[in-house]
Amino acid sequence: MKELNIKLKTKAILPLASQTVINLLLTNITIKTELMSVLKPHELSLEQFNVLRILRGQKGNPLNLQDIQERMVSKMSNTTRLIDKLILKDFVKRTECKKNRRKIEVYITASGLDKLLELDGLVNGAEQKVTSKLTIIELKELNRLLNKIQ
Amino acid sequence: MKELNIKLKTKAILPLASQTVINLLLTNITIKTELMSVLKPHELSLEQFNVLRILRGQKGNPLNLQDIQERMVSKMSNTTRLIDKLILKDFVKRTECKKNRRKIEVYITASGLDKLLELDGLVNGAEQKVTSKLTIIELKELNRLLNKIQ
DNA sequence: GTACAATATTTGTATATACAAATGTAATTT
DNA sequence: AAATTACATTTGTATATACAAATATTGTAC
Numbered sequence: 001m002k003e004l005n006i007k008l009k010t011k012a013i014l015p016l017a018s019q020t021v022i023n024l025l026l027t028n029i030t031i032k033t034e035l036m037s038v039l040k041p042h043e044l045s046l047e048q049f050n051v052l053r054i055l056r057g058q059k060g061n062p063l064n065l066q067d068i069q070e071r072m073v074s075k076m077s078n079t080t081r082l083i084d085k086l087i088l089k090d091f092v093k094r095t096e097c098k099k100n101r102r103k104i105e106v107y108i109t110a111s112g113l114d115k116l117l118e119l120d121g122l123v124n125g126a127e128q129k130v131t132s133k134l135t136i137i138e139l140k141e142l143n144r145l146l147n148k149i150q
Numbered sequence: 151m152k153e154l155n156i157k158l159k160t161k162a163i164l165p166l167a168s169q170t171v172i173n174l175l176l177t178n179i180t181i182k183t184e185l186m187s188v189l190k191p192h193e194l195s196l197e198q199f200n201v202l203r204i205l206r207g208q209k210g211n212p213l214n215l216q217d218i219q220e221r222m223v224s225k226m227s228n229t230t231r232l233i234d235k236l237i238l239k240d241f242v243k244r245t246e247c248k249k250n251r252r253k254i255e256v257y258i259t260a261s262g263l264d265k266l267l268e269l270d271g272l273v274n275g276a277e278q279k280v281t282s283k284l285t286i287i288e289l290k291e292l293n294r295l296l297n298k299i300q
Numbered sequence: 301g302t303a304c305a306a307t308a309t310t311t312g313t314a315t316a317t318a319c320a321a322a323t324g325t326a327a328t329t330t
Numbered sequence: 331a332a333a334t335t336a337c338a339t340t341t342g343t344a345t346a347t348a349c350a351a352a353t354a355t356t357g358t359a360c
Contacts, residue, residue: 017277028178
C-alpha cells in the first residue's frame with residue numbers, strides 16, 4: 001500500500017481489491033514497456049511479434065485469420081490489418097485457401113523466421129529481466145494466482 | 151501451464167518467465183474488459199475515470215496537467231486531450247493559473263462529482279468481481295509479488 | 301535588459317485499438 | 331435452383347496511444 005501511494009503520489013487509502021487492480025495495471029505497463037524496448041527498434045508491435053511466433057509454431061503449415069486470432073493474446077485487435085503490416089515487412093505471405101475461398105492462409109516467410117531468430121534472445125532477456133526479482137517458487141505462485149483471476 | 155496452453159490453443163512448452171509475462175498480459179485484458187463494461191455505458195475511458203477520481207481527491211483544489219499526469223496510472227497518455235474530453239462532458243473545468251501562466255488548473259465540477267458517485271459502486275463491484283476468486287491472503291501475496299516486479 | 305535555457309502545455313502525426321457494417325463465399329432450406 | 335442463413339474477411343470510423351515538434355511563458359546569466 002505504501003509503495004502504491006508513492007507511485008500514485010497520493011495518500012488515499014484504497015480497498016485491497018482496488019489496490020490489486022491498480023497493481024495489475026501498473027505491472028502490465030512495466031512489462032509492455034520492457035518488451036517494447038526490444039521490439040520497437042525492429043518496428044514490431046507486441047501482437048505482431050506474437051503472431052509471427054504463432055506462425056512459426058505451425059512449422060510451415062499455414063493458418064487462416066480466425067485460427068490466428070484464437071491463438072492471439074489480445075483477441076480484439078484487427079487481424080487483417082495486423083497481417084497487412086507483416087506482409088509489407090515481408091515477414092509473412094498470404095494466399096487464398098483453395099478449398100474454401102472465404103478463408104485466407106497465412107505463412108511465415110524465411111525473412112520472418114530470420115527476424116524471429118534475431119529477436120528470440122532479446123525477448124527472452126526482457127522476460128527474464130522483468131521476472132528476475134521473483135524466485136521460481138514465487139513465479140509459480142504468481143501464475144497460479146493470475147490463473148484464478150482469469 | 152495446461153490452462154495457458156488451452157487459452158492460446160497451442161501445445162508449446164514455454165519457460166516460466168514467458169508464462170508469467172503472458173499470464174500478466176491476459177490478466178490485464180480480463181481486468182480492463184471488466185472495468186470497461188462498467189465505464190463504457192457512461193462513455194468514459196479507464197484513464198478518464200481515473201483522472202476524475204484524482205481530481206476528487208483534491209477536495210476542491212485544482213491540479214495542473216503535470217500533477218495530474220504524475221498521479222495517473224499510465225503516464226504516457228496525452229493529458230491535454232484527455233482533459234479536453236472531460237471538459238466536453240462538463241465533468242471538469244480548466245482555468246489559467248494566475249501565478250504561472252504556463253500552467254493550467256483543472257477542477258472537477260459538480261456534475262463530475264455526481265458521475266463519480268454514480269460510478270463508485272459499479273467500479274467497486276467490478277473490482278470485487280475480478281478479485282473475488284482469491285482469498286484476502288492470496289490478494290495480499292499477489293500485491294506483494296506484483297510490487298516486486300514493478 | 302537581452303539572450304538563452306528551462307518549464308508547461310498544445311499541436312501534429314503515425315499507429316493501434318475497438319467495434320460496427322459491408323463484402324464475398326459457402327452451406328442449407330424449401 | 332433461388333432464397334436464406336452462416337461464415338470469413340475486409341473496410342470504415344471513432345477513439346486511444348505514443349511520441350516528436352511547436353508554442354508560450356518564466357527564470358537565469360551575462
